[in-house]
């Protein structure tokens with residue numbers, strides 16, 4: 244089950260904003276544990292070094308990281324070429340780069356709006372633009388195309404009154420899901436599957452590092468307790484919950500699954516803890 248031996252994975256955003264397990268880092272390591280050779284990009288050398296350290300600690304040698312800004316087309320093309328040079332092919336593409344900036348249409352600057360679209364949507368567009376031709380060529384050569392998994396957020400479809408407002412993030416992640424479905428259908432006869440993992444509230448380094456500051460909460464512990472209470476299952480998820488979903492969608496076990504979303508949110512978008520207690 245979920246054996247990725249012989250496959251090559253390209254993970255965009257394979258680092259983590261701080262020490263520990265971000266979604267991209269956990270995904271890169273899990274893909275490698277399952278037997279894939281993994282090429283990771285990140286805009287931060289330090290974040291990539293952290294992932295290399297985790298790979299080394301587990302003796303996972305088929306890993307290569309390259310500093311790349313996934314919003315810059317030429318850099319993405321060079322990274323894809325580098326991956327092909329080293330590993331010969333790309334079977335799996337994970338577009339994990341993303342992050343939110345707070346603001347409503349009035350308070351969010353035009354510049355930050357553009358940055359949100361670039362970071363959450365253009366990165367996936369450019370990943371697909373440069374990887375898809377290789378997957379299509381592979382499909383024509385040996386019948387093995389590829390699988391693309393894009394990382395979205397429940398911010399695309401769930402809004403809490405009095406909660407965090409981030410219209411640029413919500414719009415760009417909703418756009419990412421639509422982009423995924425449209426690309427899936429465009430390539431459905433060309434050997435490429437495209438799916439999206441829609442991520443709920445995760446206890447990743449991003450929460451303690453960035454959100455504690457942005458949300459003006461006293462401590463990371465306070466923020467974690469607040470967010471745990473909002474999840475029907477009783478706790479936030481973690482990067483491994485995301486990584487497990489990605490590995491499944493990327494694997495041959497998901498061969499008949501394309502153009503869909505897998506929501507990994509502990510039930511947040513379907514219900515609230517209060518609703519469960521009242522039953």
Ligand SMILES: NC(=O)c1ccc[n+]([C@@H]2O[C@H](COP(=O)([O-])OP(=O)(O)OC[C@H]3O[C@@H](n4cnc5c(N)ncnc54)[C@H](O)[C@@H]3O)[C@@H](O)[C@H]2O)c1
Pocket residue numbers: 255256257258259260261264265266267268284285286287290311312313314339340341342343362366394395396397442443444445446447448449450
């Ligand atoms: N953590 C959560 O609670 C949560 C919830 C929903 C969705 N998500 C999504 O999961 C994904 C990853 O989240 P995370 O918590 O692991 O975040 P993270 O910030 O720890 O990891 C993202 C990585 O991408 C890198 N990156 C940023 N901009 C880049 C660029 N232009 N080019 C290349 N690399 C770049 C960062 O350096 C970082 O290492 C994002 O798409 C995010 O929107 C996270």
